[in-house]
Amino acid sequence: MxxxxxxGAEAYAxxxxxxxxxxxFASRSAPMGAVAAEVTIATFFNFNPALVYAVLPEAWTIATPEQILTARLDAVDRSLRKAWGEHVDGTEVREAAELARRAAERACNRPQGRxxxxxxxxxxxxxxxxxxxxACPILAPGVSRRFSCRTSSHRRTQRCRSVGSPRRNR
Structure with missing residues (x-):
């Protein structure tokens, strides 16, 4: 989201x-650290490499991955507080967060190739x-369609390793 x-744009500016x-590109790559443009290009293969080279590695001279991820999380926080209002701290959200965390922790048991x-x-x-x-859909993309699943490993994860998939529940 x-x-x-x-x-998001405000936070990065x-x-x-x-x-x-x-x-x-910096926020997409930041979870992997201050990686080279080539790593970003390889990970998100559907972008013209010239677009990535135009901003990386320069972005890493402006902000650290930690700063970028903090800015992204702050932007998500502001967005959800605006969209959900008083419900942002509600019982349903806390329950959903607990279920999401359990799903994500289970997904973390198989990080190979991702x-x-x-x-x-x-x-x-x-x-x-x-x-x-x-955070959950990032780690367990089958739980939600929010994660874009742009790389083959994400698609494979969604098909074969997703929490709640028919294959997993057999």
Whole structure:
């Protein structure tokens, strides 16, 4: 959802990013650390490499992966608080966050062949329940269609290893 909220662009601009693609590619890659443009190109193979080279590695000289992920999480927090209002701290959200965390922890048992997944799994789980609801689809994409599943390993994960898939429940 971060790519569709104005709070994301604002958060990345506040870090000093000068182009929207800089925030996009840096935030997508940040879970893996300050990786080279080539790693980003290989991970998100459907983009013209020139677009990635135009912003990476320059983004890493402006902000660290930790700063970028913090900005992204802050933007998600602002977005959900605006969208969900008083319900953001509700019982249903806390219950969903607990279920999401259990699903994500189970998905983390099989990180092999999924470098972006491994990057996300290495970061701490958010403290606020509503942010955990958003973190879960990143780690267990079958739980929600929010994660774009752009690489073959993400699609394979979604088909074969998703929590709640018919194959898993046999």
């Amino acid at each position: 971060i790519y569709f909220t104005p709070f 506040a870090l000093g990013f000068t182009h929207p693609r800089m925030g996009y 470098p972006l997944f491994g990057g996300h799994a290495s970061w701490p789980w958010p403290d606020e329940p509503h942010l955990g609801v958003v």
